[in-house]
Amino acid sequence: MTSQPDPWPAPRARGAVDAEVTLPGSKSLTNRALVLAALADGPSVVRRALRSRDTTLMAAALAALGTHVDSSGTDWTVVPGPLAGDATVDCGLAGTVMRFVPPVAALSTGSTRFDGDPHMRRRPVGEILDALRALGVQVEDDSRGALPFVVRGSGSVRGGPVQIDASASSQFVSALLLAGARYDLGVDVRHRGGPVPSLPHVEMTVAMLRDRGVAVDDDQADRWVVAPGPVRARDETIEPDLSNAAPFLALAAVSGGTVLVRDWPTRTTQAGDALRDVLALMGCRVERAPEGLRVSGPERLQGVDLDLHDVGELTPAVAALCALAATPSRLHGVAHIRGHETDRLAALAAELGGLGADVTELPDGLAIRPAVLHGGVFHTYADHRMAHAGVILGAAVDGVLVEDVATTGKTFPGFADVWSGLL
Structure with missing residues (x-):
């Protein structure tokens, strides 16, 4: 800065x-594009990527999990790698890193520790951690529902139906959708609670998944179903x-x-x-x-x-x-x-x-x-x-x-x- x-x-x-x-x-588009590129079936280019603290933290988080991210130029090249080994992720003050990366880390064969700036320990993330547990992932957070926490990956995630309360943040929905296609059964996210805020951000997530060949059914209110399958590599120009x-x-x-x-x-x-x-x-x-x-x-x-x-x-x-x-x-x-x-x-x-x-x-x-x-x-x-x-x-x-x-x-x-x- x-x-x-x-x-x-x-x-x-x-x-x-x-x-x-x-x-x-756009930070929102850049960080979603980086996550999807890390999960894709080949290399991708994120053109006109935002270079800011939030996006460099996201690139570093994905790199820690095994993805190669070349952010040296205006256009960033992302080459997926095996999600293996133990890692540490600094979330800084980036809600997208704290919420979008744990469902990716669940696919790793190692343990990933998440922490961030002091204020981030007060931001809600418990719904994501509970959802991952419901999908068969081991998560350790000493029952805080907040940073710091550890996601212990086993190399795959069963997936399937999961119920969450996303009334505090639409990022809870997007986080599960972004990684869901790589889960064995996909993911069927059902929201139970007050209205989901910032729904355009969920629509952004769904649109970017469909651009990469992922089947998403969002015909029912407060329900999003992502079918299992590959995430197609795609070059993205950021608005x-x-x-x-x-x-x-x-x-x-x-x-x-x-x-x-x-x-x-x-x-x-x-x-x-x-x-x-x-x-x-x-x-x-x-x-x-x-x-x-x-x-x-x-x-x-x-x-x-x-x-x-x-x-x-x-x-x-x-x-x-x-x-x-x-x-x-x-x-x-x-x-x-x-x-x-x-x-x-x-x-x-x-x-x-x-x-x-x-x-x-x-x-x-x-x-x-x-x-x-x-x-x-x-x-x-x-x-x-x-x-x-x-x-x-x-x-x-x-x-x-x-x-x-x-x-x-x-x-x-x-x-x-x-x-x-x-x-």
Whole structure:
């Protein structure tokens, strides 16, 4: 990560910003592509892979299990190897590593120990570990349902039906689906519980499996059946990370300017595509152009009443915009983001309130009313999306200092330099 002064003075937009931005690749797509390439029947190339802490941790985790990953260039080559021998996996702060890699490690003939940054020991993973046990895998976690834990592979996994509660994270579903085709009986995942959040991420997983010849039946609600069989090697070109577009498009919204995000896909399963609708509801002009997506900000931002259940990762950026809006807002349906990199609802209520926002923390969201904001330190809790909220506020309010802006390196290395360059 790029070292930055701490706290970092967030640049202020002194007029309407007119800018073009090229985003790095999607973390969600990159890490899914790496996992599937490690399980494939031959070599694959992941083109325009995101190079960030989360993706390099994923590459290192798969390499520890026996996969060869050449990440020296823009396009990463992945050659599957025998999943053999004991290994140690550093999850860092990457939920995808902590949740997607254990079902792969279960196919190894060795024992794999998982651990990560201190905060990761508080993030939920017990549903995955219990599901693996139900599928015949030996897992040791001292009944914590959290890091650290050990997966003891036997070279194969029986697979078959398994019931989970994925109401805390859609990654619980994706994790089992990604490896399921390599299990003897495939996998039949049945969700029992509240609504599964961030369903577009499950749809992304299913689409990528089908692209590799894997049969997936998702006709029934809350049930996904992956047939056993090979995972076909496939070269994948990674789309720009649309969730990382949030602060840049927000810059157009708060400055009354225009920002073009280049190469916006015409069709995508990324949750960040919902920004088009959210910003339009807040009064922005949103239009597709041959070069990408162009957003122009209004004279006054309008508040919104939004259920962000399926796109919870956008909540910090949207909450920052709502704090700058001329009318009240209510964001709801996102109780699950309390289990993300930090309790994002509590963190947003505290940090927005610390800058003068009139905000009430709800069980599943935030109520935000118009108020005059002022400068101060905006803490990020080692959470890249919180840093995005901080820089959005700093673009509209004098004297905002973003603590640990370098945490944006989780999905966007060099973010602070790019942001400063626009302002």
